[in-house]
Amino acid sequence: MLVKTFASAVQGIDAATVTIEVNVCKGINFFLVGLPDNAVKESRQRIESAMKNLGFHWPGKRIVINMAPADLRKEGAAYDLPLAIGILAASEQVQAEKLKDYVLMGELSLDGTLHPVKGVLPIAIEARKEGFKGIILPRENAREAAVVDQLEVHGVDDLAQVANFFNGKSKLETTFVDTRNEFFSQLGNHSEDLADVKGQENVKRALEVAAAGGHNIIMIGPPGGGKTMLAKRMGTIIPPLSLHEALDTTKIHSVAGKLNGHGALLTERPFRAPHHTISDIALVGGGSFPQPGEISLAHNGVLFLDELPEFKRTVLEVLRQPLEDRSITISRSKYTIDYPASFMLIASMNPCPCGYYNHPDKACVCTPGVVQKYLNKISGPLLDRIDIHVEVVPVPFSKLSEAHKSESSANVRGRVTQARKLQEKRFQDFPGIHCNAQMNSALLQKICTVDEEGRELLKTAMERLGLSARAYDRILKVSRTIADLEDSADIAPVHLAEAIQYRSLDRENWAG
Numbered sequence: 001m002l003v004k005t006f007a008s009a010v011q012g013i014d015a016a017t018v019t020i021e022v023n024v025c026k027g028i029n030f031f032l033v034g035l036p037d038n039a040v041k042e043s044r045q046r047i048e049s050a051m052k053n054l055g056f057h058w059p060g061k062r063i064v065i066n067m068a069p070a071d072l073r074k075e076g077a078a079y080d081l082p083l084a085i086g087i088l089a090a091s092e093q094v095q096a097e098k099l100k101d102y103v104l105m106g107e108l109s110l111d112g113t114l115h116p117v118k119g120v121l122p123i124a125i126e127a128r129k130e131g132f133k134g135i136i137l138p139r140e141n142a143r144e145a146a147v148v149d150q151l152e153v154h155g156v157d158d159l160a161q162v163a164n165f166f167n168g169k170s171k172l173e174t175t176f177v178d179t180r181n182e183f184f185s186q187l188g189n190h191s192e193d194l195a196d197v198k199g200q201e202n203v204k205r206a207l208e209v210a211a212a213g214g215h216n217i218i219m220i221g222p223p224g225g226g227k228t229m230l231a232k233r234m235g236t237i238i239p240p241l242s243l244h245e246a247l248d249t250t251k252i253h254s255v256a257g258k259l260n261g262h263g264a265l266l267t268e269r270p271f272r273a274p275h276h277t278i279s280d281i282a283l284v285g286g287g288s289f290p291q292p293g294e295i296s297l298a299h300n301g302v303l304f305l306d307e308l309p310e311f312k313r314t315v316l317e318v319l320r321q322p323l324e325d326r327s328i329t330i331s332r333s334k335y336t337i338d339y340p341a342s343f344m345l346i347a348s349m350n351p352c353p354c355g356y357y358n359h360p361d362k363a364c365v366c367t368p369g370v371v372q373k374y375l376n377k378i379s380g381p382l383l384d385r386i387d388i389h390v391e392v393v394p395v396p397f398s399k400l401s402e403a404h405k406s407e408s409s410a411n412v413r414g415r416v417t418q419a420r421k422l423q424e425k426r427f428q429d430f431p432g433i434h435c436n437a438q439m440n441s442a443l444l445q446k447i448c449t450v451d452e453e454g455r456e457l458l459k460t461a462m463e464r465l466g467l468s469a470r471a472y473d474r475i476l477k478v479s480r481t482i483a484d485l486e487d488s489a490d491i492a493p494v495h496l497a498e499a500i501q502y503r504s505l506d507r508e509n510w511a512g
Contacts, residue, residue, distance in 0.1 A: 001023070001024055001025075001089075001090045001091070001092060002021065002022070002023045002090065003021075003022050003086055003089040003090045003096045003099060004019055004020065004021050004022075004086070004099065004100070005019075005020045005022070005082040005083075005085050005086040005089070005099050005104055006018070006019060006020070006082065006099075006100070006102065006103050006104065006132070007020055007067075007078070007079050007081075007082040007103060007104055007105055008103055008105065008123040008126055008127065009072055009073075009074055009075075010118070010119035010122055010123065010255055011072075011335075011337065012255075012290070012337040012338055012339060013122055013251045013252050013255050013292070013339065013340070014122055014126070015119065015122040015123045015125070015126035016069075016072060016126065017103070017126060017127075017130050018067055018068065018069075018072070018074065018079075019067075019068045020065065020066075020067055020068075020079070020082050020083060020086050021065065021066040021067075021068065021086075022063070022064075022065050022083075022086035022087055022089070022090040023063070023064045023065075023090060024059050024061050024062070024063050024087070024090040024091045025061060025062050025064075026061060026062065027061060027062030028060075028061070028062055029062055029063075030044055030062075030063045031062075031063070031064045031065065032044070032065045032067075033064075033065070033066050033067070033070070034065075034066050034067030034068060034069075034070045034074060035067070035070055035071065035072065035073050035074060036067060036074045036079075037073065037074065037075045037076075039075065039076050039077050040067075040074050040075070040076070040077070040079050042077075043077065043079060043080050043083055043108075046077070046080055046107075046108045046109070046110060047080060047083060047084045047087065047108060049110040049111075050080075050084065050108045050109070050110060050111065050112035050159050051084065051087075051088070051112075051159070053110065053111050053112055054111075054112040054158070054159055054160045054163075055160075056088060056093055056163070057091075057093070058087075059087065059090075059091040061091075063087060063090075065083065065086065065087075067079070073334070073335075075289055076107075076117070076118070076289075077107040077108075077115075077117075078105045078106065078107055078117035078118070078119075079105075080106060080107050080108035081104045081105060081106035081107075081108065081114065081136070081137075081159065081162065082104035082105070084108060084159055085099070085104055085159075085162060085163070085166070086099075088163055089166070093163070094163050094166045094167055095166050095167050095168070096166075097166075098166055099166065101132060101133035101134065102132060102133060102134050102135060102136050103123065103127040103132050103134075103135045103136070104135075104136050104137070104162070105117055105120070105123060105135070105136075105137045105138075105141075106136075106137055106138045106156075107138075108159060111158075112158045112159040112160060113157060113158045114137075114138040114139075114156060114157060114158060114159070115138060116138045116140035116141050117137070117138065117141060118254065118255060118256070118257040119254055119255045119257075120137060120141040120144045120145045120254055121144055121145065121147060121148070121247075121250055121251050121254040122251050122254065122255065123135070123145070124144075124145040124146075124147070124148040124151060124153070125148055125251075127148075127151060128148050128149075128150055128151045132151070133151075133152055134151060134152030134153065134154060135151060135152070135153055135154070136154045136156060136162055136165075136172065137153075137154075137155065137156070138155065138156065138157075139155035139156060139157055140155070141155065142154070142155025142175040143155075143175060143177055143264050144250075144254060144259055144264065145175075146175040146176060146177040146264065147177055147179050147247070147250070147264045147265055149179070152174055153174065153175045154172035154173065154174060154175070155173065155175050156172060177264045179243075179264060179265060180243065182264055182265075183243060183246060183264070183265050183267060186267040187240045187241070187267050189267070189268070190235070190236045190268070190409065192232060192233050192236055192409075193233065193236060193408055193409045194207075194233045194236060194237060194406070194407065194408065194409040194412060195405040195406050195407065195408045195409065196229075196233070196405075197226055197229055197230055197233065197406070198226075198395055198406070199226075199395040199396070200225075200226055200230060200392065200395060201406070202390070203219065203226075203230055203390055203392055204230070204406070204407075204412075206388055206390040206502060207230060207233075207234055207237065208237060208412050208415065208416060208485070209388065209478060209481055209482055209485065209498075209502070210234075210344070210346075210387070210388050211234060211237045211238045211344075211412075211413075211416045212415070212416045212419040212420065212481050212484060212485050213387075213419070213423070213435055213436035213437050213477065213478065213480070213481030213484070214344060214434070214435035214436065214437040214438065215344075215387035215388050215436070215437045215477070215478060215481065216323070216344060216345040216346070216347075216385060216386040216387055216388070216437070217344075217345075217346055217347070217386065217387070217388040217389075217390065218308065218346075218347040218348070218349065218383075218386045218388070218389050218390075218505070219231070219346075219347070219348045219349075219390055219391075219392050220348075220349055220350075220351050220389065220390070220391050220392065220504065220505070221348075221350070221351065221391060221392025221393060221394075222350060222351070222355045222356050222359050222362070222392075222393075222394060223350065223355045224394065225392040225393065225394050225395070226392065226395065227306075227348035227392050228304075228306055228348065230392075231273075231302075231304045231306075231346045231348060232271065232273075232304070233409060234271075234302050234304075234344070234346055235268065235269045235271050235301065235302055236409035236413065237409050237412045237413045237416055238269055238301075238302070238344070238413070238416065239413065239416060239417040239420050240267075240269075241266070241267065241268070241269055241300060243265075245300045246265045246266055246267065247265065248299065248300065248340065249266050249269075249270060249299055249300045249301070250264075250265050250266045252292050252296050252297060252299055252339070252340070253266060253270075253297065255291070255292060256291055256292050256297060258297065269300060269301035269302065270297055270298050270299065270300065270301030270302070270343075271298075271301055271302045271304065272294045272297050272298040272301070272302070272303050272304065272343075273303075273304040273305075273306060274294045274303075274305070276305075276306070276307050276310040276311045278294065278311070278315060279315065280312075280314050280315045280318045281293070282294065283295060283315055283318060283319070284296075284318050284319075284322065284328050284330070284341075285328060285330055285337075285339050286330040286332065286337075290330060290332075290335060290337050292339050293328070293339070295319070295322050295328060295339075295341040295343060296328065296339040296340060296341050298341070298343040299340045299341055299342055299343060300342060300343070301343060301344070302343065302344050302346055303343045303344070303345050303346070304346045304347075304348075305345070305346070305347045305348075306347075306348050307348065307349060307350070308347040308348065308349040308377075308378060309349055309350075309374055309375070309377040309378060313377065313379070316378065316379065316382055317379065317382070319345070319382060319385075320381055320382055320385065322341040323345065323382075323385045324385065326340070326341060326342035326343075326438075327339065327340050327341055327342075328341045345385075345386065347386065348392075349378075351371065351374075351375075352364055352366045352370065352371040352374050353366055353370060353374055354366050357371050358391070359394070360393065360394070361394070375505070383505060387437060387474045387477060387478055387502075388474075388478060388502040389502060389503055389504040389505045390502060390504065391504050415485055416485075418487070419481065419484040419485045420434075420435065422484045422487070423435050423436055423484060426447065427443075430443065436477050436478075436480050436481045436484070437477060437481075439477060439480075441473070444473055444476055444477065447480065448476040448477065448479070448480045448491060449490075449491070450476075450479075450491050450496065451490070451493075453493050454491060454492070454493050454496050457493050457496050457497065457500075458472070458475065458496060458500075461475075461496075461500045465500070465503075467500070467503055471503045474499075474503065475496065475499045475500055475502075475503065476491075476499075478498075478499040478502055479491050479495040479496045479498070479499035480495075482495040482498050482499060483495045
């Protein structure tokens with residue numbers, strides 16, 4: 001008897017429907033075709049054991065299974081459930097009438113219980129798009145799939161429940177999630193606050209400007225200055241995720257298996273802080289079994305690179321293209337996958353190997369030329385993509401011992417959100433551009449106009465401070481953001497002056 005069950009294969013952050021054709025007929029042997037990987041080929045042992053332990057029998061006949069489309073590689077153990085139900089239906093142990101209405105996914109253990117799988121959210125989205133009535137999957141994945149409306153989501157514990165459902169012996173519990181209500185009720189629940197940081201008002205201001213315009217930022221200062229503490233609070237001042245952004249971000253984390261079974265949509269912007277020993281593939285994604293990298297897991301959020309010069313040069317160089325295009329294309333001999341990677345980069349670094357160059361109290365012990373050599377680990381093209389450079393100095397005791405708290409993240413986020421709204425209105429006719437940091441050269445000349453006094457100030461800064469040519473565009477972008485924070489239609493000289501001071505590393509002889 002020939003039957004068909006339906007599953008799904010994840011490609012990048014999207015899914016494609018897989019039709020599993022099972023034919024049980026006279027003869028012997030077991031054949032599984034359709035470009036399955038080793039994990040799929042090993043499913044026979046899991047399925048056979050699960051069936052016997054649950055009181056079903058393995059057909060003593062010839063079993064031929066085709067997974068179509070045959071040119072799409074099938075990876076992982078998530079196909080155990082549809083394969084098992086297909087074998088049971090083809091051997092007439094399960095009725096096949098309702099199989100066409102459901103997508104089945106789940107990994108079987110030897111006793112027939114189901115383990116959770118990755119990529120459930122894109123699978124559920126594709127199932128609704130293809131017109132399926134529902135999806136049956138492990139209970140731990142049910143809430144994740146229930147984010148998708150107009151689709152019945154049934155979370156189950158074992159193979160027997162699914163078999164009894166198709167045989168009409170029992171009904172399956174349907175999981176409902178009020179996505180909008182649950183999402184908006186959990187927005188803004190941050191455990192950290194910018195008010196926790198003592199002093200560093202100039203750095204907090206730089207973070208506010210960076211958040212308002214979507215600018216990348218690098219902090220340079222000695223150990224213990226609070227760079228990491230400040231970076232971790234960037235997510236508390238960026239505008240909250242929109243529902244569309246949350247869906248895109250959750251899809252990536254679903255594919256990577258980073259979601260827990262209790263949540264539906266992500267409500268906080270991602271904050272990823274990989275260690276400096278990370279490889280380039282782990283950062284951008286890929287591998288034998290393609291997975292999103294750290295830059296994609298930071299999509300719509302923050303990527304924090306602590307001790308930037310300690311990262312391998314090859315790792316830093318692969319960041320250049322994603323910072324411009326806000327996506328990454330992984331090309332290998334057998335596949336090409338696109339992952340989104342629209343993130344804010346926050347980097348921190350010591351000014352020299354010993355950490356005390358330009359320190360107000362401690363002397364730097366580095367030999368001449370070592371400081372510049374240390375800074376040269378960061379290439380010019382990468383530094384060119386970082387709009388704001390800010391120096392972090394140690395906090396004096398008088399600030400640390402103050403009893404009153406500084407401005408809260410909520411107040412700063414209010415100003416940042418208002419500035420972002422101005423930018424959204426400004427760029428509404430320019431697809432793919434949402435904030436000032438994304439402006440190209442043509443838009444820069446059109447939007448960032450300055451008066452004669454402003455031009456003189458820029459000229460003086462370029463000549464006296466020895467600013468490099470690449471600093472010019474960055475100063476204009478940042479000054480436009482500063483003007484937006486003050487709800488100013490024009491870029492005033494005071495806005496340019498503040499933007500100029502955020503180009504520390506562009507100053508000639510900064511490192512001696």
